[in-house]
Amino acid sequence: MSKSNTILYLDGVSVSFDGFRAINNLSLVLDKGEMRAIIGPNGAGKTTMMDIVTGKTRPDEGEVFFDGQVDLTRRDEAEIAMMGIGRKFQKPTVFESHSVEDNLMLALKGPRSIFPALFHRSSAAETRRIDDILGIIRLGDKREELAANLSHGQKQWLEIGMLLAQDPKLLLVDEPVAGMTDAETEETARLLKDIARDHSVIVVEHDMHFVRELGVKVTCLHEGSVLSEGTLDFVSADERVVEVYLGR
Numbered sequence: 001m002s003k004s005n006t007i008l009y010l011d012g013v014s015v016s017f018d019g020f021r022a023i024n025n026l027s028l029v030l031d032k033g034e035m036r037a038i039i040g041p042n043g044a045g046k047t048t049m050m051d052i053v054t055g056k057t058r059p060d061e062g063e064v065f066f067d068g069q070v071d072l073t074r075r076d077e078a079e080i081a082m083m084g085i086g087r088k089f090q091k092p093t094v095f096e097s098h099s100v101e102d103n104l105m106l107a108l109k110g111p112r113s114i115f116p117a118l119f120h121r122s123s124a125a126e127t128r129r130i131d132d133i134l135g136i137i138r139l140g141d142k143r144e145e146l147a148a149n150l151s152h153g154q155k156q157w158l159e160i161g162m163l164l165a166q167d168p169k170l171l172l173v174d175e176p177v178a179g180m181t182d183a184e185t186e187e188t189a190r191l192l193k194d195i196a197r198d199h200s201v202i203v204v205e206h207d208m209h210f211v212r213e214l215g216v217k218v219t220c221l222h223e224g225s226v227l228s229e230g231t232l233d234f235v236s237a238d239e240r241v242v243e244v245y246l247g248r
């Protein structure tokens with residue numbers, strides 16, 4: 001299969017922990033600009049797949065390419081982050097004692113930033129960028145609020161905003177709506193669809209209502225490989241998916 005026009009290309013990837021194959025001959029391809037939802041039972045290897053992409057775990061075998069040409073198996077975590085792969089873990093890790101704006105400012109001045117080299121203080125360009133991000137993450141009226149005072153869902157959005165501040169090409173988002181209210185969950189689907197207009201995104205989720213709202217191609221992992229892939233309707237109708245996951 002051709003790697004051109006792919007943002008992420010995994011082929012024949014395997015990794016074992018103490019003899020247990022957590023990822024087993026996994027092949028998964030994401031086109032540039034695509035958003036993909038990944039589902040599958042606990043222990044299917046969804047988070048481990050993200051660990052491999054971000055360089056946290058090195059595969060035993062297989063190809064992992066970013067942007068059609070960069071061999072990620074030869075890069076470390078810091079290099080991979082610098083190249084533009086941003087990851088959001090399940091638990092929000094915002095700075096609680098700082099305002100929403102300061103959290104975003106800190107992220108904006110992070111390692112991938114163009115700002116520290118060009119400006120000393122908060123510049124007009126930085127303020128505009130923060131305005132943009134606040135709009136995307138639905139926190140336009142919370143700029144001065146301490147992060148500690150945000151709801152769980154709003155903290156998740158702030159952390160997504162901090163990722164956006166680093167201007168990633170590919171975002172990996174692991175279980176973003178766990179613990180959110182129904183209203184926050186629906187807003188998160190809209191938020192990610194907004195982001196997906198100019199980023200490639202992989203979202204891992206167990207919430208099928210949320211996955212349906214996303215309206216994107218779905219990959220179901222099981223025992224470290226792809227069990228089924230296609231529209232949510234196609235994947236949900238797959239008897240093997242019902243057996244190992246949806247019908248539990």
Ligand SMILES: Nc1ncnc2c1ncn2[C@@H]1O[C@H](COP(=O)(O)OP(=O)(O)OP(=O)(O)O)[C@@H](O)[C@H]1O
Binds near residue numbers: 017040041043044046
């Ligand atoms: N660093 C590690 N050391 C040992 N075993 C690991 C490691 N990382 C993952 N595993 C094992 O690999 C398997 C896949 O785990 P993983 O966390 O990727 O599943 P998951 O699909 O994300 O599940 P969940 O839906 O529960 O988050 C599990 O059996 C897990 O215990």
Ligand SMILES: [Mg+2]
Binds near residue numbers: 048
């Ligand atoms: Mg997981």
